[in-house]
Amino acid sequence: MLFFEDLEVGAETYYGSYEVTRDEVIEFARKYDPQPFHLSDEAAARTYFGRLAASGWHTCAMTMAVIVRNFEKQQTAGLGSPGVDELRWMKPVYPGDTLHVRGTIIDKTPSRSKPDIGTFRTQTVVSNQDDVPVMKLTSIVIIQRRPTAG
Amino acid sequence: MLFFEDLEVGAETYYGSYEVTRDEVIEFARKYDPQPFHLSDEAAARTYFGRLAASGWHTCAMTMAVIVRNFEKQQTAGLGSPGVDELRWMKPVYPGDTLHVRGTIIDKTPSRSKPDIGTFRTQTVVSNQDDVPVMKLTSIVIIQRRPTAG
Numbered sequence: 001m002l003f004f005e006d007l008e009v010g011a012e013t014y015y016g017s018y019e020v021t022r023d024e025v026i027e028f029a030r031k032y033d034p035q036p037f038h039l040s041d042e043a044a045a046r047t048y049f050g051r052l053a054a055s056g057w058h059t060c061a062m063t064m065a066v067i068v069r070n071f072e073k074q075q076t077a078g079l080g081s082p083g084v085d086e087l088r089w090m091k092p093v094y095p096g097d098t099l100h101v102r103g104t105i106i107d108k109t110p111s112r113s114k115p116d117i118g119t120f121r122t123q124t125v126v127s128n129q130d131d132v133p134v135m136k137l138t139s140i141v142i143i144q145r146r147p148t149a150g
Numbered sequence: 151m152l153f154f155e156d157l158e159v160g161a162e163t164y165y166g167s168y169e170v171t172r173d174e175v176i177e178f179a180r181k182y183d184p185q186p187f188h189l190s191d192e193a194a195a196r197t198y199f200g201r202l203a204a205s206g207w208h209t210c211a212m213t214m215a216v217i218v219r220n221f222e223k224q225q226t227a228g229l230g231s232p233g234v235d236e237l238r239w240m241k242p243v244y245p246g247d248t249l250h251v252r253g254t255i256i257d258k259t260p261s262r263s264k265p266d267i268g269t270f271r272t273q274t275v276v277s278n279q280d281d282v283p284v285m286k287l288t289s290i291v292i293i294q295r296r297p298t299a300g
Contacts, residue, residue: 033218047229061207086233089233
């Protein structure tokens with residue numbers, strides 16, 4: 001189990017990849033973001049996207065799926081996240097793309113009021129199969145400190 | 151159709167509401183955020199959440215659904231979003247909750263390089279049925295300027 005004390009500022013992790021499918025792009029958009037350019041090539045052709053593109057929130061969800069899959073390999077004493085800063089959708093995500101998710105720990109801070117927890121921030125970058133960054137975000141995560149023997 | 155020129159800084163919009171269901175919370179979590187506290191009451195009981203709680207990314211998706219539903223009533227010349235700042239998950243979202251989504255335009259800026267577009271930022275606040283804010287975020291949106299006659 002990884003605790004606050006085990007986190008190295010500057011360390012980079014490759015979390016894994018996600019295959020973006022047309023069916024899933026449309027299914028997510030129908031439920032949560034039914035703007036025309038997330039539903040059909042025809043509607044997207046007249047926009048910046050050019051062809052059917054995933055909702056940015058769907059890209060967030062796919063990225064989270066990759067990160068959580070990684071938790072199964074390396075258990076982390078994480079206690080959830082209070083939020084995210086500077087989420088940027090840099091390029092469109094298209095069906096057929098393969099997304100690669102990487103994260104770098106940018107800082108860590110022990111809690112001032114609670115001796116058993118701390119927070120750290122990770123800069124996550126999602127790139128496609130051509131190594132073009134399509135999304136980045138800075139997540140804030142709460143994590144347990146290593147229990148002291150006693 | 152609402153254009154850049156029609157946006158009033160300070161204007162607040164009530165976008166509508168969303169009923170959070172247990173089935174949907176679990177379905178989203180299985181696909182995108184299968185952390186134990188998003189999958190079962192039993193696992194959540196031992197955590198900050200206390201009982202089954204929605205993924206924060208699911209709350210973003212439900213919020214987007216409410217906002218897009220509103221586009222059908224009031225067409226906006228929006229061209230997509232480059233991103234979001236200061237996304238904060240303030241309180242857990244539980245099955246049975248009703249989420250209410252409100253947005254306030256905080257600023258607008260004409261593009262320096264492209265005379266036909268501008269950007270604006272909206273502070274979105276999502277509250278539950280007890281009027282407790284559960285999520286807030288600042289979105290950046292690109293929008294067309296009103297075409298000039300000529």
